[in-house]
Amino acid sequence: MNQHPHFSVDDGDLALLTDLYQLTMLQAYWKEGMDERATFSLYFRKLPPTRRFMLACGQQYAAELATRLRFTDAHLASLAETGTFDDAFLDWLGNFRFSGDIWTLPEGTPVFENEPFMEVDAPIAEAQLLESLVMNLVQLETVLASKAVRIVSAARGRPVVDFGLRRMHGIDAAVRGVRAYRTAGLAGTSNVLGGLRHDLPLRGTMAHSYILAHDDEREAFRAFARHYPDTTLLVDTHDTLAGVDKVIELMAEEPSLRVAAIRLDSGDLGELAHRSRERLDAAGHADVKIIASSGLDEHEIAALLDDDAPIDAFGVGTEMGVAADAPVIDLSYKLVEYAGKPRVKHSTGKINLPGRKQLYRHHDDAGRMTGDVIARRDDVIEGAEPLLVPAVKEGQLDTATMALADGARERVERALDAMPETLKQIEPGKADYPVELSPALDRLRSRT
Amino acid sequence: MNQHPHFSVDDGDLALLTDLYQLTMLQAYWKEGMDERATFSLYFRKLPPTRRFMLACGQQYAAELATRLRFTDAHLASLAETGTFDDAFLDWLGNFRFSGDIWTLPEGTPVFENEPFMEVDAPIAEAQLLESLVMNLVQLETVLASKAVRIVSAARGRPVVDFGLRRMHGIDAAVRGVRAYRTAGLAGTSNVLGGLRHDLPLRGTMAHSYILAHDDEREAFRAFARHYPDTTLLVDTHDTLAGVDKVIELMAEEPSLRVAAIRLDSGDLGELAHRSRERLDAAGHADVKIIASSGLDEHEIAALLDDDAPIDAFGVGTEMGVAADAPVIDLSYKLVEYAGKPRVKHSTGKINLPGRKQLYRHHDDAGRMTGDVIARRDDVIEGAEPLLVPAVKEGQLDTATMALADGARERVERALDAMPETLKQIEPGKADYPVELSPALDRLRSRT
CATH class of the missing domain: 3.20.140.10 (nicotinate phosphoribosyltransferase)
Known part of the structure; x- marks a missing residue:
């Protein structure tokens, strides 16, 4: 060069x-x-x-x-x-x-x-x-900000977290974008530098790679939950509802493990949220929240909530990151x-x-x-x-x-x-x- | 703050x-x-x-x-x-x-x-x-780069110049974007810092504000052409074809003034290019080129060239700057x-x-x-x-x-x-x- x-x-x-x-x-x-x-x-x-x-x-x-x-x-x-x-x-x-x-x-x-x-x-x-x-x-x-405020409105008071760093147009967009998201009312960001610089709380869960690097999904959940009390576990790497069952079994096996939420990142989010909620509630875990992500925009969030999908928070990346529409x-x-x-x-x-x-x-x-x-x-x-x-x-x-x-x-x-x-x-x-x-x-x- | x-x-x-x-x-x-x-x-x-x-x-x-x-x-x-x-x-x-x-x-x-x-x-x-x-x-x-290469292809060998700085997503996109445009085959950029850093020739014409700040369009053309031999004059501030006539009159009045090109930035670019070309040719200025800009993308450029619009170069901003599609x-x-x-x-x-x-x-x-x-x-x-x-x-x-x-x-x-x-x-x-x-x-x- x-x-x-x-x-x-x-x-x-x-x-x-x-x-x-x-x-x-x-x-x-x-x-x-x-x-x-x-x-x-x-x-x-x-x-x-x-x-x-x-x-x-x-x-x-x-x-x-x-x-x-x-x-x-x-x-x-x-x-x-x-x-x-x-x-x-x-x-x-x-x-x-x-x-x-x-x-x-x-x-x-x-x-x-x-x-x-x-x-x-x-x-x-x-x-x-x-x-x-x-x-x-x-x-x-x-x-x-003009895109993000629509997404915040669509979520009707549920927290929206920025997951867009990887999709935004370069470094300045990613960092200064967090300032715009803060203005628009987002609850947090996954973007460390952006969040630190522009005073928006940092939020994060786990990626599929963490699950895949372990030979067993349940052991991956166990390890992560031990490291991070009140964490969020990503349940859709192999089969979403089987993943939810593993989280429930894990909490039964180790009652000291506190799981705050599960994250759904693929499939029919409304259907999966309903069925996950049923399973969690039936097991006495009404306090475990459901976070959804996966190419969401304001229209999909509104449609999910119109169908009473029991989703407590949204992670939004691609569509918001470039204001795609x-x-x-x-x-x-x-x-x-x-x-x-x-x-x-x-x-x-x-x-x-x-x-x-x-x-x-x-x-x-x-x-x-x-x-x-x-x-x-x-x-x-x-x-x-x-x-x-x-x-x-x-x-x-x-x-x-x-x-x-x-x-x-x-x-x-x-x-x-x-x-x-x-x-x-x-x-x-x-x-x-x-x-x-x-x-x-x-x-x-x-x-x- | x-x-x-x-x-x-x-x-x-x-x-x-x-x-x-x-x-x-x-x-x-x-x-x-x-x-x-x-x-x-x-x-x-x-x-x-x-x-x-x-x-x-x-x-x-x-x-x-x-x-x-x-x-x-x-x-x-x-x-x-x-x-x-x-x-x-x-x-x-x-x-x-x-x-x-x-x-x-x-x-x-x-x-x-x-x-x-x-x-x-x-x-x-x-x-x-x-x-x-x-x-x-x-x-x-x-x-x-993937957007820009389509625009370069559509222009069929005519130079394409990046005018997108003001529309791009922040500072890094604007500067590093010029690197992508260079890779894609653009001929130049209006973006000074981007062009200097990433080795793409700087190009520029004039803005409507320069014409408007002068009380008379012809005097604005005269002043700019005196400062910058072989410059490009923007002719559409008031009435495009009247603007072309003023450029022709100016070259008749002051034969030492060398105008390299006119720029069309609004209206029906194909029609205006044909009529401008006729006027320039009739006045003996077959060497004065025509540059077109104004919300162009690859489809509009291809349509203009399909209609044999006599356009010699294109300035492209908005659509390319964010790869809008x-x-x-x-x-x-x-x-x-x-x-x-x-x-x-x-x-x-x-x-x-x-x-x-x-x-x-x-x-x-x-x-x-x-x-x-x-x-x-x-x-x-x-x-x-x-x-x-x-x-x-x-x-x-x-x-x-x-x-x-x-x-x-x-x-x-x-x-x-x-x-x-x-x-x-x-x-x-x-x-x-x-x-x-x-x-x-x-x-x-x-x-x-």
């Missing part, structure tokens, strides 16, 4: 995690003396057909990172080698500091079509540079104002909203979400809550605002309580949730 | 990027004195319906990483805090070194259902520990042998192949791939090429074998030349490519 392979990407190198055209545009703005203030707005135009809302996640982390982006001498040397950049521009890039303002939704806020997650007000080059990186960072957490959203990061003038691209059939904005949310007296208003930044919408908060002011992090990121999980819980039921349904289909433009924004849009 | 957010994951921390159950199983093996040699095999059971083959990618990098995995004192302290691990086991973990053998396919090898990408022979704890991390690493590159494969990493005895999980309707294996590929006299044989490791299949090579021997990297990773891109090119046409078709459907078991493996399978 022409270089020692390495996987890590240092935070200090993230200024280079950008599309080349950002840097060529920056140089063009610099050469043209275009340094007036611009506003870029981050939003998506269309919900995936299988989503009724998205959870905006990652934007406060991205704002924090914006204040730390620097080009090192090594970066500048690499850029010089491309032959595209003038030395004087590279000197300017070496002094790059984000000096603008960033408004964000608090992490974990539900968002709908055309609503801003984030607005960046800064000299145009600074705001332009953030585009590719911010979109990459925000999309990952938003896509994963909606792995991407069409995030846009668009210039909406430059040098005090609103700007907009005229695309047929697409809504583009000019100018600096604020997002307002109405609640009724019972605290229910009743509708949103996308407004001009300086609009005041009576009786509604402004959702975009200043995360960065003149290049300085607003620590009070940033602390809102810590409350993301609780914010999601409150939002789920406040949402109309139609938004929480997991079937494909549009939710009947009103999102309007303020009169002032509507006038500006007509004019631009 | 309870901690300064950080994104980087150091290579030195990747031993912790594992599922908790790997570590609890390791402790159980250690307590039980189970330290005999095991073989785990990495493969997938089912091709996604939209794939006729996968390109095995990332497995040589993963093998190299296995030789570097270490648990630091900080890792051990974190694990101690979970309360699950004994001090003596953590001491043992602190001395963990991979001492076994790893066989891998060279990167860029086409693979089919049930064929081993990688086999790990080692004391069971060492081989078990690799599971989650290896699967995560190999899946990312395999999924992305098949973002996940059901990779398995299964115990197939322990203590000299073949092992297999009996799953209804699934093939599980016991024992250590080799993969053989037959070619006819013209060099065409004619069929594969999954064999026992010590089988000799006359006239066929053994594909698994020893990447790590007794914990030491085999540098000659590892150098095969450098040839991944050329390996893919040769494989595409050698493949039956049916395998290269992009429509959904099974390819008629024979994969058989060797008689010895078939006998072992019946017996186990």
Whole structure:
């Protein structure tokens, strides 16, 4: 190999995690003396057909990172080698500091079509540079949290544990994904590094390989249960119900062994859960819980619970790990104002909203979400809550605002309580949730 | 925030990027004195319906990483805090070194259902520990390269450039994804860090924001073309064909301005390409190329070229960035042998192949791939090429074998030349490519 392979990407190198055209545009703005203030707005135009809302996640982390982006001498040397950049521009890039303002939704806020997650007000080059990186960072957490919250809802209060590490798209997805899962309300993760870093409890059972490495399934159960009191035993390696019987026999033989749960990982999970529950109950083990895994998504979990499957917790990997039914959203990061003038691209059939904005949310007296208003930044919408908060002011992090990121999980819980039921349904289909433009924004849009 | 957010994951921390159950199983093996040699095999059971083959990618990098995995004192302290691990086991973990053998396919090898990408022979704890991390690493590159190679095929020799950074699942996916794209035959990437690290040429044009920040589209074109001779101008910000006319007028006004290409990023790309080509040709600019982007995948590219759309290069982002039609494969990493005895999980309707294996590929006299044989490791299949090579021997990297990773891109090119046409078709459907078991493996399978 022409270089020692390495996987890590240092935070200090993230200024280079950008599309080349950002840097060529920056140089063009610099050469043209275009340094007036611009506003870029981050939003998506269309919900995936299988989503009724998205959870905006990652934007406060991205704002924090914006204040730390620097080009090192090594970066500048690499850029010089491309032959595209003038030395004087590279000197300017070496002094790059984000000096603008960033408004964000608090992490974990539900968002709908055309609503801003984030607005960046800064000299145009600074705001332009953030585009590719911010979109990459925000999309990952938003896509994963928006899938996970559906799975949590489908489980109707039963714990859901992330088993997805092996299926996720690489290292950053696996580690930062756990942050998104925490926000979405998962109870735990099997992912050690992700769970430790993002403060989600670690959970684990056993794999088929452990059973297979022993010559006898019952001896494997015995050994594992002795090592780990209150453990979970995986019963489907050979024959699921025979596996359950072996667990019951083992508990009879060694009453001191405490088994907390069995795990079902293949076959007809509903049928097997019913029959396993019967056997456990008949043997006096009503306290031994049943955990199910095996390619589950929100629809399968809902179907199992509709059939009263006696499953106490779910382990979910593949489908949640890549948000398989909606792995991407069409995030846009668009210039909406430059040098005090609103700007907009005229695309047929697409809504583009000019100018600096604020997002307002109405609640009724019972605290229910009743509708949103996308407004001009300086609009005041009576009786509604402004959702975009200043995360960065003149290049300085607003620590009070940033602390809102810590409350993301609780914010999601409150939002789920406040949402109309139609938004929480997991079937494909549009939710009947009103999102309007303020009169002032509507006038500006007509004019631009 | 309870901690300064950080994104980087150091290579030195990747031993912790594992599922908790790997570590609890390791402790159980250690307590039980189970330290005999095991073989785990990495493969997938089912091709996604939209794939006729996968390109095995990332497995040589993963093998190299296995030789570097270490648990630091900080890792051990974190694990101690979970309360699950004994001090003596953590001491043992602190001395963990991979001492076994790893066989891998060279990167860029086409693979089919049930064929081993990688086999790990080692004391069971060492081989078990690799599971989650290896699967995560190999899946990312395999999924992305397997999508990208279809897009490259669909473009029939025209360059394809990666525009996907903003849509990919986080930082590692974006950076290491470029390695997969290079293997798959892409011509370039917009991703600066990814391209620099993985040696794929950087390409870039301009964004709509650059045009919108100028009060006049033509002046934006003029400024950019002056800064960047032989540049590409994005013509669809307001009205595509009017944009093309402005480029033509500009070249008439300032003959010294050299424009290499225009980019179409919205609308009916085929129709707009035909009409743009006519206008450019009529003005004497047959040398100005047309680049198309905008949510393209292999099917849309093939349809455009079937209609003789005069498009010279494609920029592809969203669909390729997450392999949207098949973002996940059901990779398995299964115990197939322990203590000299073949092992297999009996799953209804699934093939599980016991024992250590080799993969053989037959070619006819013209060099065409004619069929594969999954064999026992010590089988000799006359006239066929053994594909698994020893990447790590007794914990030491085999540098000659590892150098095969450098040839991944050329390996893919040769494989595409050698493949039956049916395998290269992009429509959904099974390819008629024979994969058989060797008689010895078939006998072992019946017996186990």
